[in-house]
Amino acid sequence: MKEPTAVDPALAREVQRQLAILMRGVVDCVAADDLARRLAAALAAGRPLRVKLGFDPTSSDLHVGHAVVLRKLRQFQDLGHHAIFIVGGATAMLGDPSGKDKTRPTLTREQVERNAQSYLEQAFKVVRREERYADGRAGEIEVRNNADWFLELRFADFIRLCSKMTVARMIERDNFTKRMKEGAPIGIHEFVYPLLQGQDSVEVKADVELGGTDQLFNLLVGRDLQADAGQPPQICMTMKVLPGLDGVQKMSKSLGNYVGLTFPPDEVFGKVMSVPDALIPLWVELLTDRFVAEQGEASLAAALASNPRETKAGVAESITAWLHGEQAAGEARMRFDRVFKEKDVSHDAPERVLPRAEVPEGKLWIVDLLCRLEFAASRSEARRLVQGNGVKLNGVVAADDKLEVDLREPVLLQAGKRRFAWVSVR
RNA sequence: GGGGAGAUACCCAAGCGGUCAAAGGGGACGGACUGUAAAUCCGUUGCCACUGGCUUCGCAGGUUCGAAUCCUGCUCUCCCCA
Numbered sequence: 001m002k003e004p005t006a007v008d009p010a011l012a013r014e015v016q017r018q019l020a021i022l023m024r025g026v027v028d029c030v031a032a033d034d035l036a037r038r039l040a041a042a043l044a045a046g047r048p049l050r051v052k053l054g055f056d057p058t059s060s061d062l063h064v065g066h067a068v069v070l071r072k073l074r075q076f077q078d079l080g081h082h083a084i085f086i087v088g089g090a091t092a093m094l095g096d097p098s099g100k101d102k103t104r105p106t107l108t109r110e111q112v113e114r115n116a117q118s119y120l121e122q123a124f125k126v127v128r129r130e131e132r133y134a135d136g137r138a139g140e141i142e143v144r145n146n147a148d149w150f151l152e153l154r155f156a157d158f159i160r161l162c163s164k165m166t167v168a169r170m171i172e173r174d175n176f177t178k179r180m181k182e183g184a185p186i187g188i189h190e191f192v193y194p195l196l197q198g199q200d201s202v203e204v205k206a207d208v209e210l211g212g213t214d215q216l217f218n219l220l221v222g223r224d225l226q227a228d229a230g231q232p233p234q235i236c237m238t239m240k241v242l243p244g245l246d247g248v249q250k251m252s253k254s255l256g257n258y259v260g261l262t263f264p265p266d267e268v269f270g271k272v273m274s275v276p277d278a279l280i281p282l283w284v285e286l287l288t289d290r291f292v293a294e295q296g297e298a299s300l301a302a303a304l305a306s307n308p309r310e311t312k313a314g315v316a317e318s319i320t321a322w323l324h325g326e327q328a329a330g331e332a333r334m335r336f337d338r339v340f341k342e343k344d345v346s347h348d349a350p351e352r353v354l355p356r357a358e359v360p361e362g363k364l365w366i367v368d369l370l371c372r373l374e375f376a377a378s379r380s381e382a383r384r385l386v387q388g389n390g391v392k393l394n395g396v397v398a399a400d401d402k403l404e405v406d407l408r409e410p411v412l413l414q415a416g417k418r419r420f421a422w423v424s425v426r
Numbered sequence: 427g428g429g430g431a432g433a434u435a436c437c438c439a440a441g442c443g444g445u446c447a448a449a450g451g452g453g454a455c456g457g458a459c460u461g462u463a464a465a466u467c468c469g470u471u472g473c474c475a476c477u478g479g480c481u482u483c484g485c486a487g488g489u490u491c492g493a494a495u496c497c498u499g500c501u502c503u504c505c506c507c508a
Contacts, residue, residue, distance in 0.1 A: 273462055278463085309461040381455085381470095385470090
């Protein structure tokens, strides 16, 4: 179908401008030409698009992997569109099978509610509460909890919802196919999940839904359900999934390969520095606004080739900056250089004080000390750490696991490269 | 409903009466080399004491001088047939 009317050139330019911004980092956009059309229609009518993004509060932390789609949502807001943030209060109890080769544990209602609160606070580090639309009207982000409609759902309605999907379509999904091949179990409840997520789109009348590439199936179900309900089917935009610090697996809290949105500046900076080089272009694309233009990509490649370390530090600094501000980011970078480049830990080691009562003669066994500071999880581990030359006292390797550490003066204790503290007794 | 296979440490996986705290790989951690990158090499990888004890091989019992290994029951999973 062709555009039915002659298009205002200014409007067409604005649509192109918005599309250019919105398509960055996007893998699939179903149906892309429909997006252009809807943008034009919305702009012409001075009404914002309704853009939906949902998260299940399955743990209490969001990380920069979540931030990829949150940033996309923010871009929509910045362009004058309306964000709808769905807290998956009901769906979290189910567990999304997407991208999982295992059944997720189901959560209780209490756990979910506890998580949802901190989730929102963290999300607002990236998206904004206040919105301003193309026609100048002010508004604010719409936060909805799908527990509000699902926990009340009548059984008959639930069955009706289930009837809208077939088993054949369900098991087309590669992660289900894979699990079947491996003989791994698949719970019936996992089949229900995409239907619920799709129903959310019907409830909020979404124009666009965002998600990771692993979400495409769920997003598409939303289109079907909307069409079934007589709504125009939403545009589904999927973003590249951010690999975690290990460079292989998707970033996730349970794998421990993540950078949390609540991490302190030093930790954000440090974690980003430990990202494998090969991933840097992807991190730049998904998490920064640097090197946007096409020649920018060339200059990124050049920068990486000539000085990978400094380039990475720049990326680390800008990610730290949007979570903690420019100043904190600059300081984190400085401390990082001092600790890891100049290997001088003494300025930046935090102070750890032990109560005098626990250190009777001003001395403490080195193994106990490491456990006390939680530098080691058990005495055996502490002992191994010492025996493996992993512990330094005042900059000198301490390889004797029987050593009694004299704590009458403050001591600079280091375990491995990253754990260190000034230890004193008071 | 019938028949078959299986459950081993963070994960995969060997072991099928003693020499098993349990091979091998992955991961993780520490060390060397570095840029808290990659690659490589070395070491460690149940807990507590220190060359001894305790707990661990789905869960509960039993046989045995002795079990991850044999028997019984239970729980869970997968496959084939209906």
